[in-house]
Amino acid sequence: MTITPTGNGINTSLGDEGLGQQPWWVEQWMELINSYRFKKRLERAWAYAREGHVTSIRFEGRRVHARVQGTGEDPYKVKLWLDVLSDEDWGYVLEALTQKARWSAQLLAGIMPSDIERAFAASGRRLFPFKLQEVRSECSCPDKANPCKHISAVYFLMGERFSEDPFVLFQLRGRTRAKLLEDLAEQRREALEAIAQDEEASPSATSDTSTTLTPPHPAVLDPTLWWRYDAALDGDLVVITPAMEGDTGLDAAGELPLAEEPRFPDAKQQFLAHLRKQGQTLAQQAMLAAMATGG
Known part of the structure; x- marks a missing residue:
């Protein structure tokens, strides 16, 4: 992550190559x-963060512990944390997350849903702090201002960690990644079981409730399924073509160190012409075999 000063504060970007903006969170x-x-x-x-004065950052449970080397001999100790949501608050959040399979899928993919605050609104709380004063912090330096430059330097580098893993924000609010996904999966199972029981109790009733809570994709409960595709590929998606000119193995190999007989200069x-002809024949046979298999 690149950090650069601007007229209105500090700007972060993915690098000098212009790879794009940071994630919205x-x-x-x-x-x-x-x-x-x-x-x-x-x-x-910003200078402290850029020049490596932050010697360590540890995310331990609900708090961030860091060491920042100042002008003194020993580094200063910095702590940052957010107010933790109660179990009751998290219950409302999980219930809201359960209603949208999209939220679950995005979180499993490591993406923070852009409307995630709607889920937290059900508890009357927020995931993101509303103002800087809500980010609690301490520093062992003698500076009475808060945040001091050591705290602010850690703050900048925390943004880099959030870019890599948005679940850190949930951890600071009291739910680790593993716990959150476990609770979310359990919540969806319980909700689906309740719907099934209602349908068994009144089979003649229309299942309008099924439209408000659709069964989750199996990959929501088993993330390893995201990387599997067991269905047959659509034939229209498969295109079989011969190698383009210049793509054969002989072309890639370049000049071959073959001996030349003075009596047979050609x-x-x-x-080489014989090898190319043989390669073309084999390529045609391979195409016919592939097309026959696809049909």
């Missing part, structure tokens, strides 16, 4: 620190 996290009114302090924090060319 990282940008939203960075908007909080950019709202800090002491811009000079942010610039010093022997080398004849031999």
Whole structure:
């Protein structure tokens, strides 16, 4: 991640090559620190993050522990954390997540749904802090301002971690990745079982409830299935073509070190021509075999 100062604060991007913007959840996290009114302090924090003064960052449970080397001999100790949601709050969140299979699929793919705050709104809470003061922090440095430049430097680098794993945000709110997906899968199973029991109790009733909670794709419960495709491929999706000119093995090999007989100056060319002809014949046979199999 590249961090660069701008007129309004600090901007993060994926690199100098212009690979694109950071994920939206990282940008939203960075908007909080950019709202800090002491811009000079942010610039010093950016320099600390860029120059490697943050010697370690550990995500331990619901807190972030870091060491930042300042002007002193020993590095300063930094802690950051968010207010944790209660089990009751998480119950509302999980119930809301259960209603949308899309949310489950995106989270399993490591993508933060753009409307994820709608799920947290059911509990009256938020996933993202609304203002910078909601990010709790401590630093062992003598600076009384909070956030100090050491805390802010860690804050910048936390955005990089969020880019790699958006589940860190859930962890700071009290649910690890494993626990969240486990609870979500259990919640969907219980909801589907309740629907099945209702249908058995009243078989004549129309199953309108099935439209509000569709059965999850098996891959939601078993992520390994995302990487399998057991169905036969549609023939229209398969195109069989001969190798393009210049794509044969002889062309790729380049000049071959074949001996040349003085009595037969064209022997080398004849031999290579024979190999090319033989390769074309075999390629045609392979195409016919593949087309026969596809039919």
